[in-house]
Amino acid sequence: MHFTDAKGILSGKNGYFGMNIYRGCTHGCIYCDSRSKCYQFTHPFEDIEVKQNAPELLEQALRSKRKKCMIGTGAMSDPYMHCEKELLLTRRCLEIILENGFGAAVQTKSDLILRDIDLLSEINRSAKCVVQITLTTYDDELCKILEPNVCNTKRRIEVLEIMQERDIPTVVWLTPILPFINDTKENIEAILNECVRTGVKGIIDFGMGLTLREGDREYYYAALDKNFPGMKEKYIKRYGNAYELPSPNSKELKALFRNICKENNILSTPKECFEFIQEMPDKYKQMSLFDL
Numbered sequence: 001m002h003f004t005d006a007k008g009i010l011s012g013k014n015g016y017f018g019m020n021i022y023r024g025c026t027h028g029c030i031y032c033d034s035r036s037k038c039y040q041f042t043h044p045f046e047d048i049e050v051k052q053n054a055p056e057l058l059e060q061a062l063r064s065k066r067k068k069c070m071i072g073t074g075a076m077s078d079p080y081m082h083c084e085k086e087l088l089l090t091r092r093c094l095e096i097i098l099e100n101g102f103g104a105a106v107q108t109k110s111d112l113i114l115r116d117i118d119l120l121s122e123i124n125r126s127a128k129c130v131v132q133i134t135l136t137t138y139d140d141e142l143c144k145i146l147e148p149n150v151c152n153t154k155r156r157i158e159v160l161e162i163m164q165e166r167d168i169p170t171v172v173w174l175t176p177i178l179p180f181i182n183d184t185k186e187n188i189e190a191i192l193n194e195c196v197r198t199g200v201k202g203i204i205d206f207g208m209g210l211t212l213r214e215g216d217r218e219y220y221y222a223a224l225d226k227n228f229p230g231m232k233e234k235y236i237k238r239y240g241n242a243y244e245l246p247s248p249n250s251k252e253l254k255a256l257f258r259n260i261c262k263e264n265n266i267l268s269t270p271k272e273c274f275e276f277i278q279e280m281p282d283k284y285k286q287m288s289l290f291d292l
Contacts, residue, residue, distance in 0.1 A: 001048045001083055009057035010071070016278035018072040019058065021089050023049035026082050027109060028149040030223035031176050034076050037215035048083055055092040062100040068127065069280050071097050074107030082149075085112060094119040103128035105277045107173070111151045111159050117166065124168050130201075130277050131163050134173040137182040138190035145227050146182070153191075160198040169201045171273050174257070176210040180234060183208065183247035185256060192260045202267030202276055208253040209246035217241075 010017040024045045025034065035045050043049060051057075062071075073079045079090040094116055097104050104123050106113065113120075113131065123129040133156050137143050140152040163170050172195050177183045188208075195203055212220060224231040239245045247253060261268035267276055 001050060003050045003052045005053045006051040006057060009054050010061045015069045018075055020076045021051055021054045021079055022077045022081060025077050026149055027078060027147060029147045031210060031220055033216050035216045035219050036213040038213060054089050055096055058093050059096050062102055068102050070103040070105050070278050072105040078108050078110060080108045080110035080112040091116050098123050101127060103280050105130045107132035109134045109150045111155050120168055121166050128281055130169050130171060132171045132173060133160055135191050138187050157194050164199045171202045171277060172200050174203050174205045177208045177247055178210050179245055179247045183249050188253050188256060196264045202273035203261060204270055204273045205257055207246055208250040211243055
């Protein structure tokens with residue numbers, strides 16, 4: 001872990017802005033796209049870059065905005081990695097979002113988010129809060145292999161339950177689905193049934209498959225060699241160096257996904273889900289007092 005003073009913290013447009021308080025991750029997910037070389041990491045991925053001035057930058061940025069909007073975090077680096085337990089930077093940023101009347105959209109795999117349930121509830125009451133949880137496999141033994149350093153699927157489902165009890169809307173990322181590993185009807189159906197039971201608002205799926213780029217591919221294939229002997233060769237034979245690796249079962253799995261979502265009025269396209277996540281309720285789009 002190392003510390004840096006960032007020049008800015010928010011990026012985005014059209015009424016939605018995202019921030020990454022950290023760069024890198026310690027969850028150890030074998031498929032993580034953020035490892036890809038295109039993101040130009042200049043330090044080891046597990047050597048977390050901490051933007052120590054993130055709260056100050058966020059406060060300056062929010063005070064300068066004329067309209068309230070949603071502020072997202074977690075797209076590139078999980079805001080609830082292990083170091084957040086001590087550093088509390090995500091918590092401080094949520095406090096600033098609340099103090100300034102903005103909404104929050106938080107994406108994570110970690111149950112550490114429950115530490116901040118008080119702030120998430122207050123933000124949801126005063127503006128809007130959306131919690132996004134990634135679920136890839138219902139099998140917790142497989143989860144230990146795919147996502148070794150973060151809480152298991154059953155615990156993440158408990159997080160969804162707790163958010164439901166607090167009336168905080170949730171969106172599940174059902175991605176990635178790894179060919180020949182977690183791409184079974186039984187797995188997808190089990191996850192979807194839990195989404196229905198816990199009342200999620202939407203589920204994001206990008207076609208029941210996986211994407212691999214330079215940097216990410218090498219790490220993933222090394223993990224396959226370690227945990228699934230012979231699987232790398234199966235991937236290379238079927239997909240070569242392709243960026244998109246759809247499951248051989250994708251047609252069946254996508255039909256199952258669409259049917260369950262339709263039957264239960266769950267948002268089921270990325271467009272619908274992102275619109276919900278990014279949209280600030282009209283009554284909160286007023287001008288900031290600092291601009292009057």
